[in-house]
Each structure stands twice: as C-alpha cells, then as structure tokens.
Amino acid sequence: MTGTSTETKVSEAQSAALELAKLSEDERNAALHDVADAIESERDRILEANAVDVEEAEARLAEGEYTRALVDRLELSPSKLEDIAEMVRSVAGQDDPLDRTLESRRLDSGLELYKVSVPIGVIGTVFESRPDALVQIAALSLKSGNAVILKGGSEASESNRVLYEIIREATPEVPDGWAQLVEAREDVDTMLGMDDEIDLLMPRGSSAFVSYIQDNTSIPVLGHTEGVCHVFVDREADLEMATEIAYDAKVQYPAVCNAVETLLVHEAVAEEFLPAVAERYREAGVELRGDETARSIVEMDAATESDWSSEYGDLVLSVRVVDSLEAAIDHVNDYGSKHTESIVTEDAGRASTFMRSIDSASVFHNASTRFSDGYRFGLGAEVGISTGKTHARGPVGLEGLTTYKYHLEGSGQIVGTYAGDDAKPFLHEEFEGEWNPGHLRGE
Amino acid sequence: MTGTSTETKVSEAQSAALELAKLSEDERNAALHDVADAIESERDRILEANAVDVEEAEARLAEGEYTRALVDRLELSPSKLEDIAEMVRSVAGQDDPLDRTLESRRLDSGLELYKVSVPIGVIGTVFESRPDALVQIAALSLKSGNAVILKGGSEASESNRVLYEIIREATPEVPDGWAQLVEAREDVDTMLGMDDEIDLLMPRGSSAFVSYIQDNTSIPVLGHTEGVCHVFVDREADLEMATEIAYDAKVQYPAVCNAVETLLVHEAVAEEFLPAVAERYREAGVELRGDETARSIVEMDAATESDWSSEYGDLVLSVRVVDSLEAAIDHVNDYGSKHTESIVTEDAGRASTFMRSIDSASVFHNASTRFSDGYRFGLGAEVGISTGKTHARGPVGLEGLTTYKYHLEGSGQIVGTYAGDDAKPFLHEEFEGEWNPGHLRGE
Missing domain, CATH: 3.40.605.10 (Aldehyde Dehydrogenase; Chain A, domain 1)
Structure with missing residues (x-):
C-alpha cells in the first residue's frame, strides 16, 4: 500500500x-x-x-x-x-x-x-x-x-x-x-x-x-438533484412581460438548473400568448413539445408523459395549457423538483395563492426563474443550491456551512432551584449582547 | 387486506x-x-x-x-x-x-x-x-x-x-x-x-x-442518540459552586439525557474537591467509578475504558482526574456524545478555551448540565433534543419543524439585464418589510 x-x-x-x-x-x-x-x-x-x-x-x-x-x-x-x-x-x-x-x-x-x-x-x-x-x-x-x-x-x-x-x-x-x-x-x-x-x-x-x-449514505447531503423549473403565465398576466420572462428563463443560459423546463399557460390567454412567444423561441432555436391544446394553437411536437418531469438542460421546452390556477399548482407540485417556479400575473391574490401553494425552495412573481442563484440573491459566495428541505434550502451561502452552539454563562445555578414546589420562575427575556465569558463576575 | x-x-x-x-x-x-x-x-x-x-x-x-x-x-x-x-x-x-x-x-x-x-x-x-x-x-x-x-x-x-x-x-x-x-x-x-x-x-x-x-434511512433525522455529558471542575473553580453543580447535574434527575455521566477534576484541586463531593454523592446513593488518581483520594470502584462512554441514566458516575484543561477538552471530544458539557471555573480565559474547543451542542460555564432543555432555554414547546449538527442542534423548539422558502417579487425582471458586458449591477440592500405580493404595482 x-x-x-x-x-x-x-x-x-x-x-x-x-x-x-x-x-x-x-x-x-x-x-x-x-x-x-x-x-x-x-x-x-x-x-x-x-x-x-x-x-x-x-x-x-x-x-x-x-x-x-x-x-x-x-x-x-x-x-x-x-x-x-x-x-x-x-x-x-x-x-x-x-x-x-x-x-x-x-x-x-x-x-x-x-x-x-x-x-x-x-x-x-x-x-x-x-x-x-x-x-x-x-x-x-x-x-x-x-x-x-x-x-x-x-x-x-x-x-x-x-x-x-x-x-x-x-x-x-x-x-x-x-x-x-x-x-x-x-x-x-x-x-x-x-x-x-x-x-x-x-x-x-x-x-x-x-x-x-x-x-447511499446517512450523512446529511447538501446538493440539488434536479431543476425541473416552471413558468406559469396566468390569465391575468401582462403578456409582453410574460414573453420576456419565458424567453429569458429558457434561452439566457439553458444548461443550468434554474432554467425553465415547462411553460404552463392559462387557457384564457393561450391563443394570444403562445404564437408570440413561440416565434421568439423559434428564432433562438428552442424546440417546443406541447400538449394537445398547445399544438392546436402552435405547431410543435407532442409532449409525452416523461417530458413533464424532464430536466432538458438544453434548448427544449415542454408547453402545457391549463384551465385554472389550481391546475397549474397541481402540475408543479406533481412534476416539479421543488427548485424554482415563477408566476406571471397582475393579480396579487392569484400570485399569493400560487406562491403559498407550491412546495418549492424558490417561488417568484413576475421575474425569471434564472434569478435563483446565490450571487443574484445577494448571499455572497454560493456554496451550492439545495433541493433538500432541512438545514439549507435553495441557493446556499456560507451560512449553510455553519451550525450553532449554545453557550450558557452562569454564576453557579443549579436546576434544583427552578424545579419542584418552590420553583423559581425563569425570566426568559431576549436581550442584545454578545457572548463574553466571565463578564457576570464583574456584575 | x-x-x-x-x-x-x-x-x-x-x-x-x-x-x-x-x-x-x-x-x-x-x-x-x-x-x-x-x-x-x-x-x-x-x-x-x-x-x-x-x-x-x-x-x-x-x-x-x-x-x-x-x-x-x-x-x-x-x-x-x-x-x-x-x-x-x-x-x-x-x-x-x-x-x-x-x-x-x-x-x-x-x-x-x-x-x-x-x-x-x-x-x-x-x-x-x-x-x-x-x-x-x-x-x-x-x-x-x-x-x-x-x-x-x-x-x-x-x-x-x-x-x-x-x-x-x-x-x-x-x-x-x-x-x-x-x-x-x-x-x-x-x-x-x-x-x-x-x-x-x-x-x-x-x-x-x-x-x-x-x-437505516436517508431521510433527515431529528433526535438524540446519547447524552454522555461532562462536568469539568477546573483548577480555578469555586469548589463550593462546583459541588452544587456536580451534585445537581447527577442527582436532580439521573434518568435524563442531560444528566452528567463523567466528572472531570483538575489535579490541582482534586484532593480538596473530591472528598467533599463524594460525601454528598454517597448520601444520595450515587455509585462512583474512578480512575487511579481519583481512587487514591476517595475510595470507589475502578472505572474501565467502557465507563468513559457510558450513558448510565442512573445514580452512577465516572470520575477522572486530569492534569490540564487540554486533557479535559480531549477527554470530552474523545468520549462525549456532543450533547452538553459544563466547566466550573473563575477564570474567563479558561472558560472560553473550553467552550470554544468542545464540539457539543451545549457548552456551559458555571451552570448545571441539566439546564439543557427547550423549556429552560425559553424555546417554548420542546420538539426534541438533537445530537445531529445540521438543521437543528441541541434543544429544539417549534422552529425546528420549519424550513424556509424564497419569495421573489418582481415587476418583469429578466436575468439578461444583469448579465454580460452591459450588466446592470444589483443593489443587494437589506430592508425591513414583510412579503406582500403585488405591492410593487402600487409604487
């Protein structure tokens, strides 16, 4: 050896x-x-x-x-x-x-x-x-x-x-x-x-x-498995804004985990929105794969069941027309990877419902999924992006490499004083102060 | 079925x-x-x-x-x-x-x-x-x-x-x-x-x-495995205080995880401290198991190697005399379970060294290990005590059953604006405010 x-x-x-x-x-x-x-x-x-x-x-x-x-x-x-x-x-x-x-x-x-x-x-x-x-x-x-x-x-x-x-x-x-x-x-x-x-x-x-x-381990893991991210264009969307966001989220850098993989479009705006965005995508060489309704509006290949959970990491996008906000939410919770989703809408109540109902690390309103990143979030150095739900979630800064310890500064206290019939009550008051061992002696 | x-x-x-x-x-x-x-x-x-x-x-x-x-x-x-x-x-x-x-x-x-x-x-x-x-x-x-x-x-x-x-x-x-x-x-x-x-x-x-x-699982686990807690009586300890703390930490409720299992005593004070505390322990029916030096001062059974890592959960205590602060730290890091330790000393520098050097969830100065508890810590309802180091550590309150989500409120921003040669710089300024979807439209 x-x-x-x-x-x-x-x-x-x-x-x-x-x-x-x-x-x-x-x-x-x-x-x-x-x-x-x-x-x-x-x-x-x-x-x-x-x-x-x-x-x-x-x-x-x-x-x-x-x-x-x-x-x-x-x-x-x-x-x-x-x-x-x-x-x-x-x-x-x-x-x-x-x-x-x-x-x-x-x-x-x-x-x-x-x-x-x-x-x-x-x-x-x-x-x-x-x-x-x-x-x-x-x-x-x-x-x-x-x-x-x-x-x-x-x-x-x-x-x-x-x-x-x-x-x-x-x-x-x-x-x-x-x-x-x-x-x-x-x-x-x-x-x-x-x-x-x-x-x-x-x-x-x-x-x-x-x-x-x-x-294959019982050690905690910080990392992301998949980024199957969604943009949902609501019936109350500003469609010009929606086009810019949907385009940026796919085309600006398709290989990364926060790029969009599935575009969800409310049926009320699909006929107006899809042809416009499809034209932009076509210029950028994006291959579209749609459900039946999407294909009735714009010519594209048919999406199969496996498309809805695919992370293409490439200039490919699946497109689905949904009949309600709830259907969009269900689609994301069913097929998504809990990474990043965005709703485009002018209706605050619908934005709130979408954002509260979706179990993903990052949920955006009127912004591209590509913002999901430690540097853009202002976290300083990015340690990674986590799709786990405990310890650290979403883009992780240096804080994700820390844990904490409790330091208790006493002056001889024992628990017996605070237990039993004559128990002394605790104060439990928050205060501003840094740990400084020994300072209690000076009091 | x-x-x-x-x-x-x-x-x-x-x-x-x-x-x-x-x-x-x-x-x-x-x-x-x-x-x-x-x-x-x-x-x-x-x-x-x-x-x-x-x-x-x-x-x-x-x-x-x-x-x-x-x-x-x-x-x-x-x-x-x-x-x-x-x-x-x-x-x-x-x-x-x-x-x-x-x-x-x-x-x-x-x-x-x-x-x-x-x-x-x-x-x-x-x-x-x-x-x-x-x-x-x-x-x-x-x-x-x-x-x-x-x-x-x-x-x-x-x-x-x-x-x-x-x-x-x-x-x-x-x-x-x-x-x-x-x-x-x-x-x-x-x-x-x-x-x-x-x-x-x-x-x-x-x-x-x-x-x-x-x-047997890759799911994150919140729980404590063992509580092998220590009290270290330093050469600079107030010995009366040390006796009260050592006694409370073992006797007040011996069955729980934050009770002390090993008492470490600096050799400079062992001859004065051990007979006094041993008398108190004897009255409470505590069985002592000591190393050679401890046994040369007070009569007790011999501790074996396995005693140093035992969680007795009972009126049994192992006792070791150490020749330095460093030896105490090494003992705790070698044999402890990263749960709760306490140093009794009047010297702030030595307290600081002990507390910084020990890799346990809770490290106390001049207080009983028995304070390591969600209720006493003022965390409200106690969810459990964690000996894991990620997500939640030590006594865990309701916060330990939560995670977080990032909500981004935009007004149509795309990443393309903030990338490339003409990239717009980010502001990244912290502010006080609650998430309130749609409020940006009112600006």
Whole structure:
C-alpha cells in the first residue's frame, strides 16, 4: 500500500476541524490571501500539471470519449488562474459567518444563554472536473472554519494534485490536515459510510450522481438533484412581460438548473400568448413539445408523459395549457423538483395563492426563474443550491456551512432551584449582547 | 387486506401537507383548542381504552415482562387528561413559527427577495408508550403546519387509537389526512424507505433505537442518540459552586439525557474537591467509578475504558482526574456524545478555551448540565433534543419543524439585464418589510 488510506485522511481532518474552529477571522482571511498569492506565484507549476491533464483529455477527445466542452472547462490559462486567485480573495472579503450571536436570552439574573454560529466540522465534497472547483470549495471551507475532504474528477487529477499541494503549502498556520485530497472512485464509497466522522456531504455533478450519494449514505447531503423549473403565465398576466420572462428563463443560459423546463399557460390567454412567444423561441432555436391544446394553437411536437418531469438542460421546452390556477399548482407540485417556479400575473391574490401553494425552495412573481442563484440573491459566495428541505434550502451561502452552539454563562445555578414546589420562575427575556465569558463576575 | 397500507397513509399525508401549509395561524390555533376540548369531553372514552392497555400491561408486569414504571407511565387519569388538554392549549398559545419574514433584500428597484418560514411537510414520528406523547406530537405538528405520521408503542395501542380518532374527529377544518396512525413495527421500516414522501423523522426512545433509525434511512433525522455529558471542575473553580453543580447535574434527575455521566477534576484541586463531593454523592446513593488518581483520594470502584462512554441514566458516575484543561477538552471530544458539557471555573480565559474547543451542542460555564432543555432555554414547546449538527442542534423548539422558502417579487425582471458586458449591477440592500405580493404595482 502506498499513500494514506481514506479513513486516515478523514480522521486527520476530524482532528484538524476541532483546532480550525478556534482560528480567528483574521487568521482565516490571512490564510486565504496566502492561498491566492501562491496560486499566482506558482503559476507555471500549475499550468505544467494542467497541460498533462489537457493532453490526456485531447487524446480521449480524439477517441470520442470526451467532448470539446469538457476539454475547454479543464484547460487553465494565466488569465483563468488570475480569476481563481481573485475568487479566493473575494471569499476572504465576505462577512464572517462564524462567531455570530444569533440569539441572546436571559434565563434568570446572572444566567445568560447565547446561540453562536460555529463551523459544522468535516465536509466531504465531490465535484466536477473544472480545476477551479477544488480551489473554490477549499476556500469556502476555510472561510467557514470547516475541514474538507476534496474529491475531484479524474480528468483533472494532475491539476487537482498540484493545486491541493499549493493550498496546503500556503497554509502552514492552519491546523495541519484541514484539507485532504482523495482521488479514487472507491474513496467516495468509503466516505459515504463514515457518518461518525463526516458531518456534511456536498456533491456536485449530475442529478443521477447526487441521487446516488443521497441514496447511499446517512450523512446529511447538501446538493440539488434536479431543476425541473416552471413558468406559469396566468390569465391575468401582462403578456409582453410574460414573453420576456419565458424567453429569458429558457434561452439566457439553458444548461443550468434554474432554467425553465415547462411553460404552463392559462387557457384564457393561450391563443394570444403562445404564437408570440413561440416565434421568439423559434428564432433562438428552442424546440417546443406541447400538449394537445398547445399544438392546436402552435405547431410543435407532442409532449409525452416523461417530458413533464424532464430536466432538458438544453434548448427544449415542454408547453402545457391549463384551465385554472389550481391546475397549474397541481402540475408543479406533481412534476416539479421543488427548485424554482415563477408566476406571471397582475393579480396579487392569484400570485399569493400560487406562491403559498407550491412546495418549492424558490417561488417568484413576475421575474425569471434564472434569478435563483446565490450571487443574484445577494448571499455572497454560493456554496451550492439545495433541493433538500432541512438545514439549507435553495441557493446556499456560507451560512449553510455553519451550525450553532449554545453557550450558557452562569454564576453557579443549579436546576434544583427552578424545579419542584418552590420553583423559581425563569425570566426568559431576549436581550442584545454578545457572548463574553466571565463578564457576570464583574456584575 | 384490512386497513389502509402505510404507503397510502403517507401519500395521504403528503397531499394534506400541501393544503395544511395554507392554513392561517388562527385556523391552526382554533383546531388545537378543539382538540383540547375534545380530550376533555371524550374523557370516559379515552379512559376506557386506556384501561384495556393497562390491564394487559399489568398482566405482563405479573409475568415479569414489564416494569412497574412502564405501567405507571401508561396509565391515564382524569387529572392527567386535564394536563394533556392544557398542554395542547399551551402549544396553541406559542408564537407562530410560520410566515415569519426571516430576511428581506432588495436585489434591485422593484425586485424584492423575502425569506419566509414555512412548514417542512411530512414528519414521521416514532415515540414511547406514554399516551400523552401522541397528543403532544400531533399538537406540535399541527401548530407548525406539518402533516404527521404517528407510530406509538404497542403497549399503548388502544389509548393511541382512541386519542388519534378523537384528534381527527375534532379537526374537520384541517385538511383531511393531516395526521395518520400506523401501528405495526414493520410500518416503521416502510417509513424509513419513503424518502421521497417523508421530509423529516423524529424518533424518540432509546439511543440504540434512534441509531437504528439513522443507520437505516436517508431521510433527515431529528433526535438524540446519547447524552454522555461532562462536568469539568477546573483548577480555578469555586469548589463550593462546583459541588452544587456536580451534585445537581447527577442527582436532580439521573434518568435524563442531560444528566452528567463523567466528572472531570483538575489535579490541582482534586484532593480538596473530591472528598467533599463524594460525601454528598454517597448520601444520595450515587455509585462512583474512578480512575487511579481519583481512587487514591476517595475510595470507589475502578472505572474501565467502557465507563468513559457510558450513558448510565442512573445514580452512577465516572470520575477522572486530569492534569490540564487540554486533557479535559480531549477527554470530552474523545468520549462525549456532543450533547452538553459544563466547566466550573473563575477564570474567563479558561472558560472560553473550553467552550470554544468542545464540539457539543451545549457548552456551559458555571451552570448545571441539566439546564439543557427547550423549556429552560425559553424555546417554548420542546420538539426534541438533537445530537445531529445540521438543521437543528441541541434543544429544539417549534422552529425546528420549519424550513424556509424564497419569495421573489418582481415587476418583469429578466436575468439578461444583469448579465454580460452591459450588466446592470444589483443593489443587494437589506430592508425591513414583510412579503406582500403585488405591492410593487402600487409604487
């Protein structure tokens, strides 16, 4: 056996996490700036490693195994490295997600409870073959005080190894072992069973891959499986607005999870709306697949049952005409993936009904589904988008990599005083204040 | 086949959950008051069913299968029913956990993002054989707008069935199917596999049982496995205070999860502290098990390696003398269950180090571990205590049964405007305001 086992790496990360949680904001930010500087100063070393990956990928492209798009994503350049270094500095510049006092409650005089944000611990990540993904994930983990296990795509293995080495070398002040690289597919399966050591999994990749992870671990998973998003053009819609939104939601970037996959149109406006929007779509090369009513208005292919739950990720759109607001709601709850939906309507009551009745992470009124994104939401660095319903939902910022701890500052209180027949009552009053151990002694 | 399958029940709950999410606070509270009234007016029907359970349990007690404590917990009385009805009214009186605007951010003029609290959806619960548990869990679920699958202990099956019928009968205005009773052990295993339908599991019972649930489902689990809690008496402790806290933490109610199981004592104060506290413990009948140093000071049995990770839940306490603050921290992180720990010290810096270095949900300074409880923390109704690190940690109030949704109010915005070379910048300014669909039209 050469190298360290995955179990050992995870165990080292677990020890490091306890130390990492104690670093100050300044220490974490300084380490991030050191990483950014090292990425710039070690440029040639990174590009050399990347060239090996690219050469291998070009060979596979020639054999038809890889796509040109994959090779393009893989290839680094001096300017891409500059962008990566800037991304790391921008993570350093984010507000600190740690040591925030989320609640302060005086239980009794001299007995104060503080809910304080802290790192989660050890985060296991599996990501796609863009080498900048490794740096981004390591930076987000360090910023939020979490130890991280990094598993990148095998296509980027040389680039990832060198980037990982540079990050470790650049952070001698960070508790050793905070970042760990694993490289084999089997290592992922090992991670899935380590629920006592890994606190959160963040897989990125295809829906099928994220589903596989969720189905094979009891570790909490932060990730999105599918984005089957809807735009509903209500009978009370401003149809010009509806055309712009429906067009933007599909065409502006069709490959992403927040692009619309099914357009629902109220029957009262279908005859006026569909021909206009179909013309715009046709110019952009969008293939439409409709139900019977839609096809009676505009010529298009017939949608099959499987179209309603398909994430095309491409210039394809299914179209359904519904006879009521309720039918639109039922369609979304039946076929959607709880990601992002939008209603276009001038009627506030109908907007409210749609938004309250739909069980999706993001529900919009008169805006494109494409706004569903951590950066656009103003969450700062985006950690990912979650289709899970607990812990973090929808676009997730650094806060999603934190949890909390309760700190209780007392002055010798025992529960016996607050129990039984002569029980002293609790005060339970909220107050503004930061946890500051020992200050009660000064009172 | 008689009766409805578990799959059908869960599916009915899922449909009901979508409707339930739309009930107003007043509607949910009115339903809770109806449940409380029905428990009072149907007193005889409940006591009759309970008598059947108690008779069966008495027979098993005679055969040595059940304990007297179990039979006592099972048995209802008019006054216990009164308490249960009052408990339901107190849940109704809690602040509404739903429809809270958690964040409001203006992305751009006329484009407003609201993060709003909403129910999680379908909660699967498995609980112990106290019949009041069914009512409490149903009440918490209804208050928080969640549909609920109820699986109680078989010892209470007659009581549970009647209580369930009464709750369903008393809530005709609540979407039908919101509460579902399942009764067989196999139904639990069916639930564990329904990760597309059940959003959260809340098991109560032994640590082994909760661990079994966690290991056999990919549904998020809210519950605590073990409570191996520690009190550390530092070299800078006020020893009288330390004695009171150590005594209260063990003796005040030894059967609960927040009772102390291991007492750690700094060697600098061990010779003075241990004899005094041991005398108090001896009077209360506490059995001590110590390491070598502890036994050289006070006579007690020897602790074995397994003692350090044991949750006795009884008048038994392991005692270890440590030579430093760091040794105490390492012991807690190695052997603890991330539940609740307390340091007794007059030194604020040492308190801070202990509290920051320990990876537990609740870490206290100069207070008994027994304060770790939703009621004492002022969280209102306690949903449970979580030893998980994501979603909810430590004592959990009604907030733990909620998640959030993003509502975006726009006026026709598309992402194309904010992308590319001429991209309009976002404002991203926080503001105070509640989501109110359609108000942008009035601007």
